[in-house]
Amino acid sequence: MASETKSTAERLGYAADARVLIINADDFGMCHDQNEGVIRGLQEGVFTSSTILVTCPWFEEAAEFARNNPNADLGVHLTLTAEWDSYKWGPVLGRRAVPSLVDERGYLWQTVAQVYEHARLDQAEAELREQIEKAFAAGIDATHLDSHMGTLQLRADYHEIYTRLANDYRLPLRLASRRGMSTDGMGGILEQLDAFGVVTPDHLVFNGPPAVRETESYWTNLLRTLKPGVTEILCHPALARDELKSCARDAHQREADFRYFTSDKTRKLIADEGVEMIGFRQLRDLMRRDSSSPSRSGRG
Template sequence: MANETKSTAERLGYAADARALILNADDFGMCHDQNEGVMRGLKEGVFTSSTILVTCPWFEEAADFARNNPAADLGIHLTLTAEWDSYKWGPVSARHSVPSLVDERGYLWQTVAQVYEHARLDEAEAELRAQIDKALAAGIDATHLDSHMGTLQLRADYHQIYARLADDYRLPLRLASRRRIGIEGMGAILDQLDAAGVVTPDHLVFNGPPTVSETESYWTNLIRTLKPGVTEILCHPAIARDELKSCARDAAQREADFRYFIADKTRQLIKHERVEMVGFRQLRDLMRRNPPTPVPLPRR
């Protein structure tokens, strides 16, 4: 396991005991109801970043927002899955060029387990690079990479792809706390990330409220108990109208999270707790200012 001397927050210039927060809105581009929640969340709420599903039908609305809001902190939500029962999407690549990534109807696999069972690693990497390249070609100034449903973060061979992409595109990554990663072989990958100069938050919160009724108490307690360092919280803010309700099983929770994080009460809580709000752009700037150690990440 890589040895850490300074937290990411300290490397950004904050004190050792400072608590900094990246609040990331996932699934930008999934559908219009999701997009509206993300766009309003970035403009009216306390969200500091978002990540875009390049594979989805409403990607162009997200890309248009990015072009018209160049200061927006927008990353790429790398995806190999299409998880909903009645709302599907396929790869950015031609289906015949990545046949192991799609089911018999040409859609991305529904579950992470199916990806691991069927996908070829070379085809997965080619598709993920195509997603990044499509976003960049659309005028999105990508600030970071993360992984839809955690597919790239739950197995070491997929994590190696994730690390290579971060290195090649010089983009920071979403990463679970180093002390909590229990995947065999991850120590070497973390060392390789450090050698490549890839910057990550210090902590990650990927679970949300257990019920809609507990939304306020859950998030409020989490903000009050943030640890020193940079913490990334992810959620999926959206407006739960008929469109979202027709496809997303957690539509009500998505809107509850949206309402919580655009409320003035939440902004005042963050101020009272002296939490510093940061975005991935600051991590990207840090990463690109510091050249990597000339030790290449492993290739296939």
């Protein structure tokens, strides 16, 4: 297909040298301090999308925001881990339905390695589908899917589930570098994504500043050196108050990222650089417009 030789930005109608940017706020729904950072980031900052942790106790606050802001660009942050030491959550399906996904206390595994060691693929897929369905049932018009802690992107058998969900629900995905995936033995996954017509950004920035004090210099340099095509930047904007500091080891970095991406200085930098800002909704529209088959979910 001709589209295979074009970047996603070109397929969206941008010039070949255009720099197009999605800034995604991960972990919406984790806790109130996280939710307030995400909501303010979407309303006052340069964030153009967010993804929701359906498994978390503060999911309902995120869902209420989605219902009250139907044009917000919100996806599902597919989750098989509960990474914090003292703040936990379990599967949507419950521990008895998916026993391989939980530890002895009924919480999702803390690390990706533990998921790979213990989880059954059929139970993982069932849980992830239920997370998407829960989002729909709460009135969230999901624009995209991505993977909490990268669990679905780091091993081919999990990436196959990720790809299948994108195809079944006709939703775009967060994707790592295609070149990197090819060298990591995931060329078959790329072929499957293309065969399904799954739309993804061209580039992904998943590492953040090495230290809080380097936040401004790190992100500023990155924004000035964006490559042509659609780039997704992910971070976790939040307010580092007592709630967040009690559970998240990176609470101060989360607030530093929030401050950076809600500043007038950053907005001006993006404009001065001529970077075009979009959300995942445009990628979803492209994917569904180019698809020969309707969404199996019957939504959107």
